[in-house]
Amino acid sequence: MVTWKQLVGAAVLLGTATANAAGPEPAGQPVDTAKAMLDRMDRNLDGKISIEEYRNAMIRRFGARDLNDDGVLEGDEFPKEWLAGADVQEATGKVTWEQFAIQLVVVFDQFDSDKDGQLDAAELAAFADARKTKEESRS
Amino acid sequence: MNRSLIVATFSLAGLLLLPATAAQASTVTCESTNNEYRSCPVDTSGGVRLSQQLSTKGCWENDTWGFDRNKIWVDRGCRAQFQVGAHGTSAAGKGDALAAAAVIGIAAAAIIASNQHDDHHNKNYNNSYNNSYDNRYDGRYDGRYDDNYRNYDNNRYGYNGYGGDPRRTFSCESRNDRRNYCSIPGRGHVEIYKQRSSKPCRHGHSWGVEGNSVWVEDGCRAEFAVF
Numbered sequence: 040m041v042t043w044k045q046l047v048g049a050a051v052l053l054g055t056a057t058a059n060a061a062g063p064e065p066a067g068q069p070v071d072t073a074k075a076m077l078d079r080m081d082r083n084l085d086g087k088i089s090i091e092e093y094r095n096a097m098i099r100r101f102g103a104r105d106l107n108d109d110g111v112l113e114g115d116e117f118p119k120e121w122l123a124g125a126d127v128q129e130a131t132g133k134v135t136w137e138q139f140a141i142q143l144v145v146v147f148d149q150f151d152s153d154k155d156g157q158l159d160a161a162e163l164a165a166f167a168d169a170r171k172t173k174e175e176s177r178s
Numbered sequence: 179m180n181r182s183l184i185v186a187t188f189s190l191a192g193l194l195l196l197p198a199t200a201a202q203a204s205t206v207t208c209e210s211t212n213n214e215y216r217s218c219p220v221d222t223s224g225g226v227r228l229s230q231q232l233s234t235k236g237c238w239e240n241d242t243w244g245f246d247r248n249k250i251w252v253d254r255g256c257r258a259q260f261q262v263g264a265h266g267t268s269a270a271g272k273g274d275a276l277a278a279a280a281v282i283g284i285a286a287a288a289i290i291a292s293n294q295h296d297d298h299h300n301k302n303y304n305n306s307y308n309n310s311y312d313n314r315y316d317g318r319y320d321g322r323y324d325d326n327y328r329n330y331d332n333n334r335y336g337y338n339g340y341g342g343d344p345r346r347t348f349s350c351e352s353r354n355d356r357r358n359y360c361s362i363p364g365r366g367h368v369e370i371y372k373q374r375s376s377k378p379c380r381h382g383h384s385w386g387v388e389g390n391s392v393w394v395e396d397g398c399r400a401e402f403a404v405f
Contacts, residue, residue, distance in 0.1 A: 082238075083373050094228075095236045099405070102234030103343075140230045 072170065073163035087157040094143050101139050110136035203263035205229065210242070210252040213367075215382075217251040224263035226250060233257035235405075236369045241381050254381055255367060344403030347371050350392050351399035352384070359391045364404050368392060371403035 080088050080096045104116050113133035150158055150166045158166060208218035209232065226245045228237060235255030237243050242256040250260055350360035351374075362368055368387055370379055377397035379385050384398035392402055 081372075082370065091238060094231055095238070098231050099234050136232075137230065140232075143231075144229075 072167035073160065076163055076167070087159045088163065089157050090144065090147050090151075093147050093158070097143055098140065101136065105136070203261055206250060206260045206262050207232070207258070208243075208250045208252045208260060209233075209257035210235075210255050211257075213253075213255050215251065215253045217249045219249050220262055222247060222250065222262060227261040228258050229261040230259040231257075232259065235367055238370075241370070241379070254369070344371055344405055346404040347401050348392075348404075349374075349399075349401050350385075350394045351375075352394040352397050355395065355397050357393055357395040359388075359393050360402075361391050362387070362402075362404060366404040369403055369405060370400045372401040373399075374401065375399035 076088065077086065080092045082092050082095075083089075101112070104112050106116050111133050112135075147158070148154070150162050150169075152162055152165070153159075203224070206218055206220050208216060210216050213235075222245045228239075228243065231237050233255055235242075235257075237252070237256040237258050242254040243250070243252045243258065245251065245260075250262075252258065345366060346363045348360060348363055350358060352358050370385070373379050375397050377384070377399075379394070379398035379400050384396040385392060385394045385400070387393075394400070
């Protein structure tokens with residue numbers, strides 16, 4: 040059973056990892072970030088991101104980090120400095136494929152305000168805003 | 179008095195029935211191994227929902243997975259668990275899932291939004307690719323080539339490309355609905371990256387892989403990715 044603390048730890052870990060891996064955060068506007076998401080994930084070029092487009096992109100990201108292919112992100116798959124400042128002392132310091140995969144729909148639904156199965160421009164902007172807020176709260 | 183008692187009784191019955199209906203949903207795992215088509219017999223009259231993807235290889239409805247009345251099918255390395263029957267149930271405990279949504283949501287946002295940094299990594303891409311490609315390929319080929327190959331740059335903790343950037347992309351277009359062949363640059367798992375035609379690109383129907391080439395027909399125009 041996945042505990043609340045594990046999920047929090049995993050989430051913080053992943054969020055921190057990505058931000059720090061890329062270096063300092065450029066002062067980008069949310070709309071730019073939403074555009075970047077579309078550039079990368081919008082497979083059918085309809086200007087929106089479907090749950091399938093989101094799920095496949097996210098799963099690939101997890102897979103690329105899982106260097107030993109064991110379905111768990113841990114150890115060297117996360118440089119230690121990524122943990123600095125993250126509130127993961129009580130977490131296991133790892134995230135499993137299942138923990139990650141089963142949350143994708145939940146996350147998507149949270150930002151899919153009109154529940155049409157697509158993240159449109161406004162919903163993507165909200166997504167990007169949430170991310171920016173998270174970044175700022177960490178620095 | 180009697181009426182309200184009856185209403186109350188029916189309400190209670192309704193409450194008791196709801197969990198029973200939801201419990202009829204079941205989970206089916208259907209996996210395309212060795213990139214081969216698989217079908218998994220199941221009654222799909224209650225609906226099908228992909229609940230958990232198990233493969234990094236793409237699961238795209240009507241392209242690499244689908245269902246008809248009595249089966250779910252998967253293809254091209256798509257492996258997943260499917261919820262069959264009552265919609266809306268989750269493999270996770272609902273309380274946990276909802277409680278965690280906010281936190282994971284932000285993390286997920288951070289991950290996908292970090293695409294803006296990818297240009298930096300892409301600049302380094304060709305070097306690492308050329309340096310490591312041949313050796314790693316020969317040493318690690320075991321039929322699961324593309325699953326393993328994604329780790330081609332271990333020194334960077336796998337974050338170059340932010341997880342699943344294609345190593346190469348290439349275009350292939352069917353003009354006037356005619357079949358066209360396009361050679362695949364490099365080796366690996368090929369998927370549609372951007373579909374540019376309004377006509378559907380569906381694996382096995384309007385596009386496919388033959389040897390070192392992709393073929394398209396019936397007006398499928400797309401940018402393909404080698405993962």
